[in-house]
Amino acid sequence: MSEPTSTNKPWLERGSSTTLLYRLLLALCLLLLVPDVLDLLHVGYHKHLHYSAEGWFAFYAVFGFIAYSFIVGAGWVWRRVVMRDEDYYERGGGDG
Amino acid sequence: MAEHLPPGTLLVVGALLIPLLRGVGRQVWLLILPCASFVHLLSFDHGTYGQILLFDFELTMARIDKLSLVWGYIFHIMAFLGALYSIHVEDSLQHFTGFVYAGSAIAGAFAGDLITLFVCWELTAVSSVFLIWASRTERAINSGMRYLVIQVGSGIILLAGVAIHYSDTGSLAFDHLGTPFAGELGPTLIFIAFGIKCAFPFLHNWLQDAYPEATPSGTVMLSAFTTKLSVYALARGFAGVDILVPIGVAMTAFPVFYAVIENDLRRVLAYSLNNQLGFMVVGVGVGTDLALNGAASHAFAHILYKALLFMSMGAILHRVGTCKASELGMLYRSMPITTLFCIIGAMSISAFPLFSGFVTKSMTLTATAEQGWNVSWFVLLFSSAGVLHHSGIKIPFYGFFGHRDAGLRVEEAPWNMLVSMGITATLCVAIGVYPQPLYDILPYETDYEPYTASHVVTQLQLLVFALLAFAFLARKHLETPELRATNVDTDWTYRRLLPQAASAFMRWGQPLRTAVFTFFKDAIHTGISGLRLLHSPQGIFGRTWHTGNSVLICLVSLAVYLVFYYL
Numbered sequence: 184m185s186e187p188t189s190t191n192k193p194w195l196e197r198g199s200s201t202t203l204l205y206r207l208l209l210a211l212c213l214l215l216l217v218p219d220v221l222d223l224l225h226v227g228y229h230k231h232l233h234y235s236a237e238g239w240f241a242f243y244a245v246f247g248f249i250a251y252s253f254i255v256g257a258g259w260v261w262r263r264v265v266m267r268d269e270d271y272y273e274r275g276g277g278d279g
Numbered sequence: 280m281a282e283h284l285p286p287g288t289l290l291v292v293g294a295l296l297i298p299l300l301r302g303v304g305r306q307v308w309l310l311i312l313p314c315a316s317f318v319h320l321l322s323f324d325h326g327t328y329g330q331i332l333l334f335d336f337e338l339t340m341a342r343i344d345k346l347s348l349v350w351g352y353i354f355h356i357m358a359f360l361g362a363l364y365s366i367h368v369e370d371s372l373q374h375f376t377g378f379v380y381a382g383s384a385i386a387g388a389f390a391g392d393l394i395t396l397f398v399c400w401e402l403t404a405v406s407s408v409f410l411i412w413a414s415r416t417e418r419a420i421n422s423g424m425r426y427l428v429i430q431v432g433s434g435i436i437l438l439a440g441v442a443i444h445y446s447d448t449g450s451l452a453f454d455h456l457g458t459p460f461a462g463e464l465g466p467t468l469i470f471i472a473f474g475i476k477c478a479f480p481f482l483h484n485w486l487q488d489a490y491p492e493a494t495p496s497g498t499v500m501l502s503a504f505t506t507k508l509s510v511y512a513l514a515r516g517f518a519g520v521d522i523l524v525p526i527g528v529a530m531t532a533f534p535v536f537y538a539v540i541e542n543d544l545r546r547v548l549a550y551s552l553n554n555q556l557g558f559m560v561v562g563v564g565v566g567t568d569l570a571l572n573g574a575a576s577h578a579f580a581h582i583l584y585k586a587l588l589f590m591s592m593g594a595i596l597h598r599v600g601t602c603k604a605s606e607l608g609m610l611y612r613s614m615p616i617t618t619l620f621c622i623i624g625a626m627s628i629s630a631f632p633l634f635s636g637f638v639t640k641s642m643t644l645t646a647t648a649e650q651g652w653n654v655s656w657f658v659l660l661f662s663s664a665g666v667l668h669h670s671g672i673k674i675p676f677y678g679f680f681g682h683r684d685a686g687l688r689v690e691e692a693p694w695n696m697l698v699s700m701g702i703t704a705t706l707c708v709a710i711g712v713y714p715q716p717l718y719d720i721l722p723y724e725t726d727y728e729p730y731t732a733s734h735v736v737t738q739l740q741l742l743v744f745a746l747l748a749f750a751f752l753a754r755k756h757l758e759t760p761e762l763r764a765t766n767v768d769t770d771w772t773y774r775r776l777l778p779q780a781a782s783a784f785m786r787w788g789q790p791l792r793t794a795v796f797t798f799f800k801d802a803i804h805t806g807i808s809g810l811r812l813l814h815s816p817q818g819i820f821g822r823t824w825h826t827g828n829s830v831l832i833c834l835v836s837l838a839v840y841l842v843f844y845y846l
Contacts (some may be wrong), residue, residue, distance in 0.1 A: 189446070191360050195611075195680075196609070196684070197437040200767065202515075204750075205375050205754065208743070208746060208747055208750055209747070212744055215736065215739055215740050215743055215744075216740075218732075218736045222319065224445060228733075228736070229733070230733050230734040230736075230737065231734070233645075233648035233649070233656070234648070234653070234656075236674070237737070241425060241740070242742075243737040243738075243740035243741040244740040244743075244744040245373045245744070246660065246661075246741060246747060246771050247667075247740065247741040247742060247743070247744035247745035247748070248663070248748045249439050249665050249748075250661050250664035250745065250746060251664050251667070251668055251744075251745040251748035251749060252658075254535055254539055254665055255538070255539065255748075255752055255757065255758060255759060257536055257539070257666070258536065258539035258540045258759040259759055260333065261536045261537075261539070262759065262762075262764075262766075263538060265537075265540075265766045265767050265768070266540065266762070266764045266765075266766055267764065267765045267766070267767055268549065268764065269570055269763045269765055270762055271765040271767070271775075272765060272767075272775065274334045278466055
């Protein structure tokens with residue numbers, strides 16, 4: 184069976200579509216920063232705060248991006264510590 | 280008659296008929312039974328029922344109040360959805376044990392005393408293991424055995440704690456039990472027993488070991504009852520106990536790092552389950568009305584969206600035969616409806632606005648901040664981003680999309696699975712859009728308003744920017760790849776370390792063992808020789824004595840006695 188070309192692939196799997204979705208996501212991110220700008224200018228939107236850090240511009244946005252990236256990065260490190268062969272427990276004295 | 284039965288017992292008694300029924304009759308019975316049990320529950324007013332005397336112990340079989348009812352309602356809903364999801368399964372064992380399991384969990388949630396709780400606690404353990412063994416693979420048999428040992432062990436610790444608590448206080452009432460690790464052994468043991476079933480850190484790995492080995496429908500049932508019964512038990516017995524906050528925080532954080540590298544998607548969900556339990560445990564530990572409402576509502580919503588995610592992975596397992604991310608890709612083409620339901624579950628657990636996680640989990644975070652648990656709040660926020668990673672993105676992405684077409688062309692999930700997933704997904708959205716009916720059944724009065732502009736915006740910022748990080752890393756090929764592997768966890772101690780230590784002792788401890796065995800053999804041999812010396816035909820007690828000698832011994836003995844008497 185031949186590999187489907189980019190034109191007969193489903194829309195979601197085309198490179199152009201994923202690029203479009205990525206750009207839409209970027210646009211949505213920018214849009215979500217607008218309320219923080221309004222909060223800085225004290226116009227129409229006010230953050231409800233428990234901690235002063237929450238009041239920093241784009242605190243939640245930066246926190247979300249960094250936390251996610253940290254988790255993925257930690258995954259690379261953690262895998263080196265705990266990863267074993269798939270049949271690790273089935274052989275060599277394990278109990279399966 | 281029926282009004283004397285505690286809630287849940289109808290399910291257990293009704294389950295006895297299941298092995299006798301076949302075909303449509305059994306299917307109808309499977310759907311009617313949870314509904315009948317639910318109607319039975321609704322017939323109770325608040326209060327205590329079924330007081331009996333057993334060996335001078337006064338037991339209260341059922342205590343109906345707002346706290347127990349939250350668990351009673353959701354357990355019934357899940358018993359019905361689980362039955363519907365598995366209605367095509369011909370295996371009577373799964374249906375029978377599934378209902379006994381659900382019924383005993385419901386009865387446990389309404390237990391008014393600690394003995395009744397113990398009985399239900401053990402019954403959930405013994406019945407649920409059959410849902411694992413029903414896979415009938417060697418891995419499942421071994422995993423189920425480990426699960427059973429740990430679960431029954433939890434019950435034994437509970438019983439020991441109850442006995443000591445009764446001895447100290449004279450009470451078997453299942454109310455607030457005091458503070459663990461504060462000098463009293465009873466509450467401490469009970470707390471540890473609850474902690475094992477709630478998968479506290481270092482006591483958790485039975486969950487990730489056993490749940491992914493169960494049948495597709497078995498895992499759905501397992502995900503709903505055992506751990507949530509223990510959350511209820513903590514809320515009833517240890518609300519406001521400070522140590523629960525750091526324990527819960529650790530539970531939310533550490534599974535994130537396992538979930539990110541795990542290849543088996545049902546095991547990813549098992550780690551995710553651990554993470555979600557952490558939020559509930561924090562809520563119980565904070566202990567204010569808002570926090571306890573948060574724990575209860577989160578348990579309610581979580582049971583639904585976690586079941587929905589397990590259902591969608593179960594549908595993949597049913598059709599494809601594996602749930603490993605490395606083997607899957609582009610299944611959305613073949614299973615579009617299941618994909619949609621999975622995405623709804625993923626958005627619910629990630630707490631997107633208009634989905635159930637948004638209106639429940641935030642109560643716990645708000646209460647945590649209000650009570651000044653500052654570091655805990657930041658870790659919970661970090662864990663929320665972790666939830667998006669493993670359950671919000673990884674499950675639907677690697678389950679139904681992935682980076683390549685794995686060439687899997689399968690049928691959509693069976694109709695009953697789809698209907699069950701559809702109802703569950705509808706409930707997830709309904710709770711998110713209109714949470715008031717859920718808030719109305721919570722244990723405490725609440726005026727919590729989830730849909731403020733600030734809450735919606737900040738939550739969207741957190742999630743959408745985390746989503747951006749995913750997209751960015753994926754485009755740069757920096758995502759952790761899905762690899763066929765085993766990741767060792769605390770189960771390594773009893774699956775590898777202890778067996779190897781025993782094996783090493785057998786190998787290297789040979790001289791010591793020989794010395795021990797020789798010592799005991801010689802001791803026994805010496806003992807037998809001594810007995811022979813005394814009692815053999817020629818021995819001092821065995822041979823025949825002359826009468827004169829006997830009289831002489833008696834006289835000498837009496838003379839000695841006389842001397843000592845006058846002294």
